[in-house]
Amino acid sequence: MPKIVVNLTDTQVKSALSTFKKQSVKTPVKLADGKGLFFIIDKSGYAYWRLDYSRPISKKRNSISLGTYPEVSLASARIKRNEYRDMLAQNIDPALKRQAQEEVAQFQNNSFKSIADEYRKTEELEPSTQRRNQFVWDKLYAAIGEYPIDVITPSQILEVCRLYERQGKNDSAKRMRSKASQVFRYAIALGLCQFNVADQISGILKVGKTKHRVAITDKQKLGQLLKNINKHAGRGDIAIDYVVKILPHVFVRPGELRAAKWADIDFENRTWSYTPPKTKNQTALQHIVPLSDQVLKLFQELYCITGYTEYCFVSMRDRSKTISESTINKRLKQYGFENGETTGHGFRATARTLLDEVLKFPIERIEQQLAHQVRDMHGRAYNRAKYLEERTVMMQAWSDYLDQLMHENVE
Incomplete structure (x- = not known):
């Protein structure tokens, strides 16, 4: 048999508040008025009305405040309770409706x-x-x-x-x-x-011409650039030396390499795994970069220098930050090429072109390694860990090819 709740009176509400104020040890008060309405006094003496109810869809228990006492009287609290119960009868959650109204009212x-x-x-x-x-x-x-x-x-x-x-x-x-x-x-x-x-x-505005990232695809020029990078190392910030040495080999976005963390470098399995910022909101999948012999050695050398910090390419001015955004392009400009002739981002286009046209690797594996979304014959996106063995072979072949170009240009 359901419990019978006797409706509150104004006198009972006032008496409860008065009695609470006289207590030396404050004990919370909870008085029922029926149909989910309660009068509450918490330990601090804060008095308010609360409606307990079951959410329309999930049927989970929830509660919503109907206002403070005495600003909201017993009669007003009952009116609000009835309004909210009417909403519940229409499968409307009063808490969610109030939240939506508050969001609109804030503007x-x-x-x-x-x-x-x-x-x-x-x-x-x-x-x-x-x-x-x-x-x-x-x-x-x-x-x-x-x-x-x-x-x-x-x-x-x-x-x-x-x-x-x-x-x-x-x-x-x-x-x-x-x-x-x-x-x-x-x-x-x-x-x-x-x-x-x-x-x-959207269809009225003019369409601007796409400006592609500058990239070197001439083998002799690329070899000369790699030679210059290695020849002029040690003339500035050591982290910058290593970032421009590693970038051509891994051809990730420059910002992703700058933000590389030692926690993500797996020396034993020879991989670097991270979630590209450009795609984290869409997929949140890790991108895996197999480390060739050359790149692994460079990371091992750098670890001896910056391994005590969070970031691989840490700023020498502030050990809590990475080297700056413009650092890579500024350094590349010092290697004898015209302004804008090569950029850090351009190594991606360089690798894509030469891996396809010269080393003859499948374009799907190249695109995967560029962290582009590649789909199979059924239209499903490849998992970024898929074909890792093939990509490991490709990355080693790419590093060996870069070394070959560099040594062909050694005077």
Whole structure:
């Protein structure tokens, strides 16, 4: 037989609070009013109303505060309880509905800027990407930041994008439209607007010409560069010496090599495993780089120098940080090549071209080693650990080939 709960009275509520205040040892109070409503006094004397209920779908127990006493009276608490029970009868979770209402209420006048600020908190971007995007946000805020998001028109977005398109900054214009579109999608999800007006101009903006990363594919030039790298080592920061020696052999993104940690280097199994920042949000899978004899030796030498720190290529100025972002390209410019003739990122294109055209390795294995997503005949993405033996052979052959080119250029 269910327990019969006698409804509370105002006198009982006041008496409970008065009695609690007189106690020398404070004991929490919990009084039931029926249908899940409770009057609570905690150890600190904080008095409030609480509704206990079962969530509509999961049926898990949950509770929600109905306000503090005496600001919310017994009668008002009962009205709120009945409202929430009506929601539950419609399979609406009152806690989730309140959360959604609070999220909407936090945006001041639903302005583009206030919504964009909240959206940006959800982004997981590298600091360098955040800095690059700040220019875009500043211009969007200046143009439409104070407008309520549901009154902004496609022509307003187009106008600010075309300011930069007319200056030939097509990529900036496209990034501006893209960022605006992301904010509108976020606002639609929160119920703050109905249409993504930024998407309506996507086909109007000009398409800029793609600038490919500079890469050396001429064997003689590549050999000369490798010779210069080894010849001029020891003339600066030792970590920079090693990063430019290792990078051509592993052809990962320069930022990934700069951020390499000793914890990820497996000397016994001759591998370096890490999750590329560029893909961690999509796959969160580790990329495995087999270490050739040459690369393993370089890491072993470097470990004797920086092995006591977290990062392999640690900054000599601040042992808690890696060498700077521009370090690799600056060092490469010192090796007798014209400004921009080669870059750290260009070694990726160099390896892709020569491994395919000269060493004749399967393009699928090359793409895998570049940490690109490669799919099999059924359209499924290869696991990054797949074909590791084949890629180990390929990486050793690549290092041997680089050594051959370097020695052919030794005077």
